[in-house]
Amino acid sequence: MTATDRVDLRLLVPALVAWAATVGALGVPVPVRVGCALACLLLGGVVLVVRSPAHRPVARHPAALHDDARPPAARGSAGPGEGSWRSGVAAVLGLSCLTSAACLLASATHDTRSRVGGVVELAEQRTSVTGTAVVLGEPVLVRGHGSEEPAVMLRVRLTQTTVRGQVRRLHAPVDVRSSDPTWRDLRWHDEIRVAGTLAPGRPHEPTVAVLRPRGPPEVGPRGPLLAAADHMRSRLREATDHLPADARGLVPALVIGDTSVTPPDLTDDMLVTGMSHLSAVSGSNVAIVLAAVLGACRLAGCPRRARPWVAALALAWFVVLARPEPSVVRAATMGLVALLGMSASRRGAGAPALSAAVVVLLLLDPWLARSYGFALSTLATLGLLLFVRPWSRAINARLPRRLHVVGPAVAIPVAAHLACAPVVVLLQGSVSTVSVLANLVAAPLVAPTTVAGVLTALVALLSPSLASWPAWLAGLPALGIARVARVSADVPGGAVDWPDGTRGALLLAGLTVIGLLAAPYLGHRARAAPVLACCVVLVLASAAVPRRVLVDVPDDWVMAACDVGQGDALVLATGPGRAVLVDVGPDPAAVDSCLSRLGVRRLDAVVLTHLHADHVGGLTGALDERPTQRLLVSPVRDPEDADREVRAEARRRGIAVSEVVAGDRLSIGPVTGSVWWPARRITEGSVPNNASLVLRLRIGAVDVLLLGDIEREAGHAILLALRREPVMSAEAADVDVLKVAHHGSANVDEDLMAAVAAPDALISVGADNDYGHPAPPLLALLAHTGTRVWRTDVDGLLVVVPDGDGAAVGSLP
Numbered sequence: 001m002t003a004t005d006r007v008d009l010r011l012l013v014p015a016l017v018a019w020a021a022t023v024g025a026l027g028v029p030v031p032v033r034v035g036c037a038l039a040c041l042l043l044g045g046v047v048l049v050v051r052s053p054a055h056r057p058v059a060r061h062p063a064a065l066h067d068d069a070r071p072p073a074a075r076g077s078a079g080p081g082e083g084s085w086r087s088g089v090a091a092v093l094g095l096s097c098l099t100s101a102a103c104l105l106a107s108a109t110h111d112t113r114s115r116v117g118g119v120v121e122l123a124e125q126r127t128s129v130t131g132t133a134v135v136l137g138e139p140v141l142v143r144g145h146g147s148e149e150p151a152v153m154l155r156v157r158l159t160q161t162t163v164r165g166q167v168r169r170l171h172a173p174v175d176v177r178s179s180d181p182t183w184r185d186l187r188w189h190d191e192i193r194v195a196g197t198l199a200p201g202r203p204h205e206p207t208v209a210v211l212r213p214r215g216p217p218e219v220g221p222r223g224p225l226l227a228a229a230d231h232m233r234s235r236l237r238e239a240t241d242h243l244p245a246d247a248r249g250l251v252p253a254l255v256i257g258d259t260s261v262t263p264p265d266l267t268d269d270m271l272v273t274g275m276s277h278l279s280a281v282s283g284s285n286v287a288i289v290l291a292a293v294l295g296a297c298r299l300a301g302c303p304r305r306a307r308p309w310v311a312a313l314a315l316a317w318f319v320v321l322a323r324p325e326p327s328v329v330r331a332a333t334m335g336l337v338a339l340l341g342m343s344a345s346r347r348g349a350g351a352p353a354l355s356a357a358v359v360v361l362l363l364l365d366p367w368l369a370r371s372y373g374f375a376l377s378t379l380a381t382l383g384l385l386l387f388v389r390p391w392s393r394a395i396n397a398r399l400p401r402r403l404h405v406v407g408p409a410v411a412i413p414v415a416a417h418l419a420c421a422p423v424v425v426l427l428q429g430s431v432s433t434v435s436v437l438a439n440l441v442a443a444p445l446v447a448p449t450t451v452a453g454v455l456t457a458l459v460a461l462l463s464p465s466l467a468s469w470p471a472w473l474a475g476l477p478a479l480g481i482a483r484v485a486r487v488s489a490d491v492p493g494g495a496v497d498w499p500d501g502t503r504g505a506l507l508l509a510g511l512t513v514i515g516l517l518a519a520p521y522l523g524h525r526a527r528a529a530p531v532l533a534c535c536v537v538l539v540l541a542s543a544a545v546p547r548r549v550l551v552d553v554p555d556d557w558v559m560a561a562c563d564v565g566q567g568d569a570l571v572l573a574t575g576p577g578r579a580v581l582v583d584v585g586p587d588p589a590a591v592d593s594c595l596s597r598l599g600v601r602r603l604d605a606v607v608l609t610h611l612h613a614d615h616v617g618g619l620t621g622a623l624d625e626r627p628t629q630r631l632l633v634s635p636v637r638d639p640e641d642a643d644r645e646v647r648a649e650a651r652r653r654g655i656a657v658s659e660v661v662a663g664d665r666l667s668i669g670p671v672t673g674s675v676w677w678p679a680r681r682i683t684e685g686s687v688p689n690n691a692s693l694v695l696r697l698r699i700g701a702v703d704v705l706l707l708g709d710i711e712r713e714a715g716h717a718i719l720l721a722l723r724r725e726p727v728m729s730a731e732a733a734d735v736d737v738l739k740v741a742h743h744g745s746a747n748v749d750e751d752l753m754a755a756v757a758a759p760d761a762l763i764s765v766g767a768d769n770d771y772g773h774p775a776p777p778l779l780a781l782l783a784h785t786g787t788r789v790w791r792t793d794v795d796g797l798l799v800v801v802p803d804g805d806g807a808a809v810g811s812l813p
Contacts, residue, residue, distance in 0.1 A: 012382075013092050015355040018099035022107055022362050022369035027204045030108045037104035044097025047090050099359050107366035114208050117168040119158065123198040123209035130195040131161035136173065137325050139184050152176075152183040155207065156192070174209045175201065182216035187230065188323040191220035199684075202712065204750065206367040229321050233258060235460035236453070239467035240475065246482035247475035250279065254446070254478070255453035257281035257322040266482055268768055269489035274417060274424065274435030278446060278481055281322045282377075286332045288450045289318055321457075326365055327373055333357045334377040337385075354381055372776060375423050383419025388412055413439035418516075422509040426783050431498045431508065438488040445477035445484075452477075502783055553598055553812065558670075558699040559737065559800040562594035563792040566766030566773070567614035569594060569622075570706060570739060572699050574669035577601040581622055582695070582706060586614045588621025594797065595622065597812075603628040604668050606655075609693040609708035610634050611642040614743075619649055628655050632666075635659040636681055636691030660693065662721075673697035676728065679721070682713045689742060690714040696731050702800060702807040703734055705756055707741035715741070715749030722755055732756045736807040737800055738787070739764070744774020750781060757785035760800075760809045767793040 021040075025033045122129065133156040140153045158172040176183070176194075186192065196213035222230065233256050240251045249262030259267070262279060270279045293314040297307045315332060322328045337353045358378060361368055368374040391414070392407030399406055417436050425431055432438075452474035460467035498504050553560075562569040564585030571594070572580040579600045585591045603626050608616050611634070622628075631650050637643040650657050662679035666672065677694035681687070692708025710718070722729050738758040741748055743765040761782055765773045774791065782789050788809070790798050795811035802808075 009351055010088065010092055011095070011352045011355040014095040014099040015358040017096040018103040018359055018362060019369055021100040022103045022366050025104050025107050026366060026370060030111055033104050033108040033111075037101040037108065040097040040101035040104065044094045044101065047094035047097065050090070103359065103362050103366065106363045110366055113171045114173055117161065117170040117172065119161075119170055119172040119174075119198070120200075120208055122161075122163065123200045126197055126199055127163055128195075128197050129161040129163050130193070131158055131170070132191065132193050133158045133174075135186050135188055135190040135192065138188060138323065139186055151179050152181070154183065154186060156194075156211070158211075172209065173207045174198070174211045175207045176211045176213060178213050180213070180216050183213075186217065186219070187222075187226075188325065189226055190222070192217035193220075194218075225320065232256075232321060232457055232461060235464055235467070236457040237261075238464040239456050239460040239471045242468060243471060243475040244479060247478040250478040250482060251449065251453045251456070251471070251474045253279050254281070254285055254450050255322075255457060255474075257328055264770070265768055266485060269485040272432070273438045273485050273488040274432045275438055275442060275481070275485050275488075277376075277380075278439075278442060278485075281328055282331050285446070285450050286315070286318065286334075288447045289454060290315060292451050292454070326368060326371070329364075330361060330368065330371075330374055330377050333361060334381045337381050351385055354378070354385065372423060372426070372780070376420050379419040379423060380416040383415040384412065387415040387418075391415065409443060410440060413443050418512055421512060422505040425498050425508050426502075426505050426780065431496045433496055434488040434491050438484050442481045442484045445480045449474050449477045449481065499788065503786060505783075553799060554801050554810070556801050557598070557799045558702050558802060558807075559704060560594070560598055561739070561762045561764050561790075561792055561798040562591060563796050563798075564590040564594065564618065564764070565614075566743060566769045566771075567617070568609070568709075568739075568743075568764045569618065570764070571595065571598055571600060572671050572697065574604050574671055578604055578669070580605045580607065580668050580671050582607045583609055583615040584618040584622045586617035588618045588624075590621070591618040592621035592624065595626070597797070600626070602626055605630050605632055607632045607693060607695070608634070608646065609695075609706070610688045610691055611637070611639055611646065612688055612709065613642065615709070616642055616646055619646065623649070623653060623655075628653070631655050631657045632660050632693070633657060634678060634691045634693050635661055636678060636687065638688045638691065666695070666697065670700050671697055674731075676721070677708075677710065677714060677718055679717065682717070684713045685711045685747070692741075694718060696728075696735075701802050701805070702736050703731075704737045704739065704800075705732070705735045705758070706739040707756075709742040711742065711745070711747045712749050715752040719749055719752040719755060722752075729755075736760070737762060737809065740774070740778070740782075742773075743769070743771070744778050744791075745771070746775035746777040748778060748781075753781055754785060757787055759788060759806065761787045761789050762798050762800075762809070763789060763791045765791055765793045769793075 021036075025036070136155045136157055138154070154176050156174060156176055158170045158174055161168050161170055176196075194211070194213050194217045195215065196211045199210045199212060201207045201209045233252075236256060237252055237258065240248050242248075243251065245263055246266055249259070249266065252258040252260075253262050259279065267276075267279060270276050290311050293311050294307055297310050302310060319328055319332050334354075334357065337357050361374070388408060388411045391411035394407075395410055396404045396407035414436055417439060421431065452470055456467050456470040456474055459470055499507060558573050560571040560573075562571065562585065564587060567585035567587075568583035569585040569591045570582040572582065574580055577599055579595075579598070579602075581591075581595070581600075581603050584606065603622065606619075606622060606628055608619075608631065631646075633646070647657055660666075660675050662675055662677050664675040666675065673696050675693060676696055678691045682690040684690070686709075689709040689711050690713050692710050692714070693706075694708055694710060694714075695706045697704050697706065707715075722732055732755050735756055735758040738756060738761045740761050740763045744763040763774050774789075779789065790809050790811065792798060796813040797811065799810050799812060800807050801810065
């Protein structure tokens with residue numbers, strides 16, 4: 001790296017410190033935040049004042065009085081030699097304190113403002129209110145389980161409520177959940193009037209309450225700017241409606257952030273291959289649009305001083321068009337920073353601009369500090385600032401001049417991928433071996449898709465039929481992007497399993513830093529001994545799979561989680577050819593195949609944690625040709641039709657049905673333990689899910705905890721029981737394997753998850769499911785506790801075997 005390639009990262013330190021302070025402050029009481037902010041403000045002020053020249057000690061030696069008359073070379077060299085680095089450190093420390101103070105005060109202000117009007121107290125009392133609100137994001141459809149109706153979820157900001165005739169002014173972000181389909185028609189920044197009941201919100205979330213509305217909302221008129229953006233969005237969708245499905249989904253996604261028609265399987269393939277940033281508005285799209293606008297200004301002869309203003313107006317309109325939700329605003333900011341930092345004439349402005357962007361975004365929305373998207377955007381931008389220019393120059397040095405476009409084309413995706421990899425592994429639990437190549441192939445297709453898509457949107461304002469021609473110009477490269485994602489997702493070994501959690505992320509980050517530092521030396525040695533280099537690469541590749549992948553079912557297995565799709569089927573070994581089956585999944589054929597693979601010919605008991613179809617639908621497949629002694633069920637008979645069917649099937653086969661509740665003890669061969677839940681019927685949330693049987697069992701020497709499908713309400717009740725009962729508390733602290741509740745849903749009690757943390761966690765979940773399971777917040781929670789995550793959708797059949805005093809988990813794809 002040459003001197004001109006070096007980036008001054010000193011200003012990034014205050015931004016990162018402020019970011020860390022904000023992460024730690026969220027959820028902390030406001031007075032504590034304010035006190036910490038004042039302490040940081042005082043410390044920063046003292047450091048900066050002491051650092052200033054007016055407050056430095058003056059030498060008392062008489063010669064110092066004549067120092068100014070001496071030549072510069074002979075003057076006190078202690079200034080630059082000894083004091084300059086101290087002065088720099090003091091400046092960074094002072095700025096870190098001041099930026100942290102600003103972000104702490106901003107988070108306290110946001111929290112206080114969101115609670116004005118007593119909305120939290122109203123939610124705790126489950127008060128019925130009427131009021132006005134502003135929609136903050138696009139509605140999301142959440143499918144129900146079993147007999148439950150699909151629900152619409154969206155986030156709004158309550159601006160005014162009327163409670164018992166009293167009008168209150170609010171600024172409260174709340175989540176809305178309704179089964180009324182009219183809520184799906186709402187758009188960003190719609191002003192609505194709504195009546196409903198407030199309930200407490202989730203802890204450690206930006207919302208302060210949940211609103212369950214009564215009936216549809218009353219929607220106010222749209223402003224002219226928003227109406228124009230809506231018109232342009234609808235015209236673009238109309239112009240691309242004739243394109244193939246993949247292009248019809250990707251073009252609006254890249255141009256206006258509309259992912260509503262993107263095929264779900266394409267979204268999954270792009271996520272697996274590390275191309276998800278190409279399926280929505282990202283910083284790269286913003287940079288492409290700005291570069292295109294500036295290029296058009298230059299071709300049109302626009303005065304140089306006017307070009308930034310034109311670009312700013314274009315950026316503002318692009319943000320409004322794509323809906324200025326936090327993800328879009330973040331992408332716009334980071335795209336602008338990346339374009340500024342990589343430009344030839346503004347090289348030194350990149351790092352300071354990134355630092356300022358991080359702090360400003362945190363001041364505007366402190367909850368971005370805990371956003372994985374924010375972390376990915378920041379790291380990707382930092383990677384571009386650090387590596388694109390020197391790597392491009394190194395690549396182009398070996399190419400003829402006419403191919404110098406190859407340097408940036410290769411450097412940009414590689415730099416972004418390496419910078420983001422430690423965070424990506426937290427979300428996916430694996431390292432993609434095809435991501436760099438896939439992004440490298442797809443990167444040249446992004447710019448034509450985006451630019452032609454914007455052109456299509458402009459032409460569509462005049463005539464959607466005329467816009468069908470430029471729509472194909474956008475659609476063809478979009479089809480190429482989709483093809484790259486689909487082919488890459490099918491590559492065998494395309495994702496290498498990696499240790500989950502913070503340890504895995506730190507390990508990957510450490511290896512990345514070591515690789516970057518050693519790259520020049522290794523490159524030199526590889527050129528000197530190419531055969532040896534190839535052998536080393538092969539050995540490292542063979543050792544890169546830290547998980548245990550089994551060839552066949554081990555003889556000493558004690559527990560297995562069957563891959564039955566979106567459902568649960570857990571098998572607990574009780575002897576040769578015998579087992580206890582906990583839930584049977586949704587499909588008879590799938591559970592039958594799994595039991596046959598495990599060699600289970602007899603069931604000592606079948607336990608149905610609750611009566612949703614994804615847990616009882618496969619009952620006949622489990623019972624056919626397998627003698628079964630008894631059936632254990634939850635006392636809550638909801639849904640009633642499923643309860644009747646289960647009991648009728650058991651009666652037809654002569655199987656005794658028993659209900660078990662919290663406090664009951666179980667002893668079935670080597671399987672012993674207790675029932676933790678249900679202790680009572682919970683009416684909040686999903687009644688069947690919160691009535692799930694929760695079992696704390698010991699199978700030989702392995703301790704497991706099976707959480708069924710419980711949600712936050714039942715989880716909190718169990719947590720309170722843990723605090724009251726010393727025996728339960730001791731059992732919770734000694735769990736080897738945890739079966740995560742509800743297929744990895746985010747609707748869990750976080751304190752309970754921390755209390756029952758285990759070395760390994762199993763998630764029974766179906767690939768391509770409609771619920772977004774397992775949810776990223778849940779995976780992040782498990783990562784925070786250092787738990788290794790095993791998923792049936794990724795790893796297949798999961799098998800638990802004894803391992804010393806604990807357990808080991810392996811997978812059978």
